[in-house]
Amino acid sequence: MTFDLTPEQDQLRDAVRALGRRYGHSYFVEKARAGEHTTELWAEAGRLGYLGVNIPTEYGGGGGGITELAIVCEELAAAGCPLLLLVVSPAIAATVLSRHGTEEQRKRHLPGLADGSQKIVFAITEPEAGSNFHRLGTVARRDGDGWLLNGRKCYISGVDEAGHVLVVARTEDSSTGKLKPALFLVPTDAPGLTRSKLDMEIVSPENQFLLYLDDVRVPADALLGESLDAGLPALFAGLNPERITVAAMGAGTGRYAIERASEYTATRKVWGGRSIGSHQGVSHPLAHAAVQVELARLMIQKAATLYDAGRDLEAGVSGNMAKYAAGEAAALAVDTAVQVLGGAGMTTEYGVATLLGAVRAGRIAPVSREMILNFVAQHVLGQDKSY
Numbered sequence: 001m002t003f004d005l006t007p008e009q010d011q012l013r014d015a016v017r018a019l020g021r022r023y024g025h026s027y028f029v030e031k032a033r034a035g036e037h038t039t040e041l042w043a044e045a046g047r048l049g050y051l052g053v054n055i056p057t058e059y060g061g062g063g064g065g066i067t068e069l070a071i072v073c074e075e076l077a078a079a080g081c082p083l084l085l086l087v088v089s090p091a092i093a094a095t096v097l098s099r100h101g102t103e104e105q106r107k108r109h110l111p112g113l114a115d116g117s118q119k120i121v122f123a124i125t126e127p128e129a130g131s132n133f134h135r136l137g138t139v140a141r142r143d144g145d146g147w148l149l150n151g152r153k154c155y156i157s158g159v160d161e162a163g164h165v166l167v168v169a170r171t172e173d174s175s176t177g178k179l180k181p182a183l184f185l186v187p188t189d190a191p192g193l194t195r196s197k198l199d200m201e202i203v204s205p206e207n208q209f210l211l212y213l214d215d216v217r218v219p220a221d222a223l224l225g226e227s228l229d230a231g232l233p234a235l236f237a238g239l240n241p242e243r244i245t246v247a248a249m250g251a252g253t254g255r256y257a258i259e260r261a262s263e264y265t266a267t268r269k270v271w272g273g274r275s276i277g278s279h280q281g282v283s284h285p286l287a288h289a290a291v292q293v294e295l296a297r298l299m300i301q302k303a304a305t306l307y308d309a310g311r312d313l314e315a316g317v318s319g320n321m322a323k324y325a326a327g328e329a330a331a332l333a334v335d336t337a338v339q340v341l342g343g344a345g346m347t348t349e350y351g352v353a354t355l356l357g358a359v360r361a362g363r364i365a366p367v368s369r370e371m372i373l374n375f376v377a378q379h380v381l382g383q384d385k386s387y
């Protein structure tokens with residue numbers, strides 16, 4: 001067993017850290033406040049090969065795994081730039097395409113995802129179904145050669161920045177008559193696809209949308225994979241990368257907050273010559289948060305290692321645990337950082353309260369802490385399912 005990164009992974013970490021620090025949290029916040037996107041950072045990360053680290057080399061990627069992509073997510077977040085679209089486009093969409101897309105779909109989409117010139121976002125959540133994906137109401141019906149899609153999706157991130165949305169719909173299985181999931185690559189400018197921006201209490205340059213699909217007609221090759229049978233495995237293929245990279249983003253955000261707070265408490269003096277960090281009432285909560293973040297990082301490393309070794313089932317357990325741990329640790333770290341900074345913690349200048357909304361959302365999305373606890377109770381502890 002080793003806890004060391006390979007020399008290449010170390011280099012990647014250092015290089016992404018340097019890139020993230022050149023932009024920093026103030027850039028991220030300025031873009032968010034201006035209603036703009038982190039276009040320059042995304043483009044540069046793409047040019048340097050960081051967005052495609054997990055994409056096979058034959059499609060323009062780096063040929064690495066989720067370990068490498070998690071490094072990118074964590075280091076950009078640790079520099080104050082937690083980019084949710086890294087989770088959506090390179091982690092979910094690129095993995096689903098690499099593993100289950102047709103050769104034509106891989107050739108068409110993966111090079112653009114790898115160099116950052118293209119983004120594909122992911123739409124599964126629906127207003128009525130919520131956490132219960134078995135209740136998905138978006139339906140795809142055959143229409144001549146192609147498909148007709150109807151339904152509604154909510155909280156879909158980055159639709160305004162993407163060329164395509166990977167829409168999860170249900171179809172009728174011609175052999176059993178039962179409904180089964182299928183994924184469709186829908187252009188964001190497809191006739192019948194409309195969106196409205198949701199106002200979220202999160203300081204982020206990335207936006208969430210309600211999506212309406214009204215008789216959206218797509219050709220046969222918009223169906224992801226060779227046949228309808230690809231739907232279910234493709235849907236599952238995205239889950240582990242999603243959980244692991246979102247956890248890495250949380251751990252990076254936690255590190256960022258603890259670093260800001262530690263710098264402050266080590267130098268701020270209000271009682272004689274001692275720093276406020278010398279008071280254990282200040283330093284212990286910070287140290288506690290640092291322990292939680294580090295524990296989450298260990299679980300992320302385990303989950304990514306298992307996933308990259310092809311051990312999907314074990315990675316599922318570790319990935320869920322990593323996501324849970326990192327979500328809690330990030331929320332704790334940011335809240336603690338705000339507290340030990342005192343009034344400065346609530347200013348925009350010190351750049352920690354700006355993350356409160358994001359880390360709070362990290363305990364809900366992309367999978368809530370309760371649904372992870374359900375998963376662990378059922379699959380690790382052998383408890384009956386209550387729902």
Ligand SMILES: Cc1cc2nc3c(=O)[nH]c(=O)nc-3n(C[C@H](O)[C@H](O)[C@H](O)COP(=O)(O)OP(=O)(O)OC[C@H]3O[C@@H](n4cnc5c(N)ncnc54)[C@H](O)[C@@H]3O)c2cc1C
Binds near residue numbers: 126157
């Ligand atoms: C910032 C942000 C970005 C997002 N981006 C995307 C995206 O790009 N694409 C996408 O498809 N979705 C996206 N989502 C949606 C996200 O995945 C959902 O919000 C999440 O899965 C929870 O679903 P819900 O909001 O419908 O909550 P609900 O299912 O309504 O649940 C509400 C609460 O009840 C709890 N609960 C529900 N069922 C159970 C149960 N059986 N046992 C115990 N507790 C339960 C939940 O844990 C939650 O706390 C995003 C959400 C946010 C906040």
